[in-house]
Amino acid sequence: MRHSSRGEVDPFIVMDVMEAARAAEESGQHIIHMEVGQPGTGAPQAALERLQADMAGGPLGYTVGLGLPELRARIAQHYGEWYNVDLDPGRVVVTAGASGAFVLAFSALFDAGDRVGLGLPCYPSYRQILKAMSLEPRGIRTSIDTGFQPTAADVRGVQGLIVASPANPTGSMLSKLDLARLSEACEIGGAALISDEIYHGLSYGKRAVSALEVTDEVYVVNSFSKYFSMTGWRVGWMVVPPDHVRLVERLAQNMFICPPHASQRLALHAMECGEELKANVAVYARNRELMMAGLAEAGLATMAPPDGAFYVYADVSDYTDDALAFSQQILAEAGVAVTPGLDFDPEAGHHWLRFSYARSTADIEEGLTRLKAFMAAQ
Secondary structure, three states, X not given: OXXXXXXXXXXXXXHHHHHHHHHHHHOOOOOEEOOOOOOOOOOOHHHHHHHXXXXXXXXOOOOOOXXXXXXXXXXXXXXHHHHOOOOOHHHEEEEXXXXXXXXXXXHHHOOOOOEEEEEEOOOHHHHHHHHHOOOEEEEEEOOHHHOOOXXXXXXXXXXXXXXXXXXXXXXXXXXXHHHHHHHHHHHHXXXXXXXXXXXOOOEOOOOOOOHHHOOOOXXXXXXXXXXXXXXXXOOEEEEOOHHHHHXXXXXXXXXXXXXXXXXXXXXXXXXXXXXXXXXXXXXXXHHHHHHHHHHHHOOOOOEOOOOEOOEEEEEOOOOOOOXXXXXXXXXXXXXXXXXXXXXXXXXXXXXXXXXXXXXXXXXXXXXXXXXXXXXXXO
16 A cells, blocks of 8 residues: 655654563563653652542543643643743643644644754654654754754754753753743744743753743643653643634644543642652652763763753763664663664764663662673673
């Protein structure tokens, strides 16, 4: 049967690593998971209990396309609490995860053939979703000196720009001045700005800045997967300019009908579980300290500045020119699953590995012990 060229996207390598790790576990090997950006915790317990009561009250059918009004209002309140931004709830769009938000954003903002800039390294699905939608991802070469983030000078010849702060895979963050300069460059160049903020709440030493603090001419994407520890529930949100709400609503109605109702209810309740969520962040902070020190002791001292999220992006060029093969060797010989940089940077990623510290502290300690022994043997 014929098929579309839009489906010919690259694999999401971390998912392949997860499958290899699963197969190793099935064969009896004990694997420490540092490959996937998934919290080791689940959704907040109090939120789950409240959802059970909601479900006992009757069937949870369709919601309106933009999401539960009470959840949209609570998200708007969140921007006041965290960023001192007075946000109209009418601008909030609840989505089927951040992935659903990107599909809606790209559909609303770009026409086939448009070029969208993204700093390399970056979250790989940006490129693949763009390709699948007949858009052209335009890689922007960045450097460790700028935290692997694009600068205002990079905004040229594109119809859009995606930035992430904290970023995946690096954990680096953009300052308020950085975001203001990028926003201004996009406005001057006629490019749409998309700000991926799904790791907000996971920062260490300084808080992440929302693009909404510097402009309303932006699509802000966030998710309940990371800080709120709800990966499998597949619910996120977008904030869009006022004159884009109806445009996005029409797309959402037709593409998704609505995000899962139960997930939206759980998200609403999770936003009231601050103490449990702060405790999760304290674990990540401890894991981050262990990871940075442990990787340096293992000989992997060159890394991107991990200001936020729960990743360390480390240079392995002293040991290999093939990060994919090196990650496979680490899995086979050390029993630690890590992600090769090629997922995030098809040009220079063969010299880098991403290590996630989202799991329990005991897992991070054991994984580092194994990695140090492995690296000592190289």
